[in-house]
Amino acid sequence: MTAAEARPDRAARAVRTAARLPWTVLKRAFGWIVLFELRNKVLLAPSGLRLRRLVNAEIARIRTTLPDLPEPLVVTAIPTYRRPEELLVAVRSALAQTVRDQLVVVVDDGSGTLPEDRLPDDPRLVCVAMERNSGDCGVVRNVAMRLTRSRYVAFLDDDNVWAPDHLATALQVLEAPDGPDAVYTAVRRVLPDGSEHDVLSVPWDRRRIAREAFVDINAFVARRVPGMRFSWLYRRKGVLPREDWEFVRRYSRGRTLRHIPHVTVEYLVNPTSFFTQW
Numbered sequence: 001m002t003a004a005e006a007r008p009d010r011a012a013r014a015v016r017t018a019a020r021l022p023w024t025v026l027k028r029a030f031g032w033i034v035l036f037e038l039r040n041k042v043l044l045a046p047s048g049l050r051l052r053r054l055v056n057a058e059i060a061r062i063r064t065t066l067p068d069l070p071e072p073l074v075v076t077a078i079p080t081y082r083r084p085e086e087l088l089v090a091v092r093s094a095l096a097q098t099v100r101d102q103l104v105v106v107v108d109d110g111s112g113t114l115p116e117d118r119l120p121d122d123p124r125l126v127c128v129a130m131e132r133n134s135g136d137c138g139v140v141r142n143v144a145m146r147l148t149r150s151r152y153v154a155f156l157d158d159d160n161v162w163a164p165d166h167l168a169t170a171l172q173v174l175e176a177p178d179g180p181d182a183v184y185t186a187v188r189r190v191l192p193d194g195s196e197h198d199v200l201s202v203p204w205d206r207r208r209i210a211r212e213a214f215v216d217i218n219a220f221v222a223r224r225v226p227g228m229r230f231s232w233l234y235r236r237k238g239v240l241p242r243e244d245w246e247f248v249r250r251y252s253r254g255r256t257l258r259h260i261p262h263v264t265v266e267y268l269v270n271p272t273s274f275f276t277q278w
Contacts, residue, residue, distance in 0.1 A: 031210025047234035073101040077144035080158035084115040099167040105144040138230025138243030166264035170221035181255035182222035185264040217244035
């Protein structure tokens with residue numbers, strides 16, 4: 001290529017760089033997760049109204065089918081969709097916690113495949129099913145939280161597993177005199193063949209959470225606060241940030257979070273996940 005031919009290419013690259021400059025500056029100042037969520041609030045607003053109406057109707061219906069639920073130390077919310085075998089394993093790991101004062105709430109997202117006859121017969125387990133599919137994991141967790149009361153809330157997806165000391169490890173820190181508002185433990189991520197992918201263990205950094213998703217919701221245990229909820233926006237597969245990334249960052253505003261570098265969660269990196277691959 002001659003010098004004359006190269007000049008138009010350099011000019012085009014310069015134009016592209018200049019066009020990207022405002023976005024680059026904004027990303028550095030605020031973080032891409034924050035900017036993408038602002039976009040979602042504009043583009044996905046109609047879906048939020050629809051899902052809020054859906055959940056209000058489902059809550060009203062489900063409450064008529066439930067007895068008065070106890071108020072435990074911890075409520076564990078388990079959303080599920082068409083994974084009956086994996087759900088059985090997840091529920092058993094939740095009920096096997098050394099912390100006994102908990103209520104495990106399984107919410108089926110309208111799949112009609114909840115294996116109630118095979119789930120453990122345990123008074124600490126409550127299973128409910130939505131009549132209509134929301135397609136959003138955060139919305140399903142909102143159902144579990146709105147149906148219950150507790151001091152703390154923990155989250156476990158239907159294809160992941162807790163070590164028996166998960167809640168005990170979290171509560172030891174949360175219940176300390178100077179305890180934070182929420183904690184998250186380390187996560188061992190495994191591939192479908194059972195081999196280890198990596199261990200996710202990153203100290204808390206609120207500025208970093210605007211640029212990188214390093215807190216897994218399965219490892220997150222938090223004090224219940226008024227208005228605690230996941231986003232109502234419908235996030236189809238591929239929409240970023242995911243609902244749990246947004247939830248953790250929003251919850252952390254004005255609150256203290258602490259990382260516990262002890263592996264208590266086994267997370268399946270599932271490429272066929274209904275909600276997200278991560």
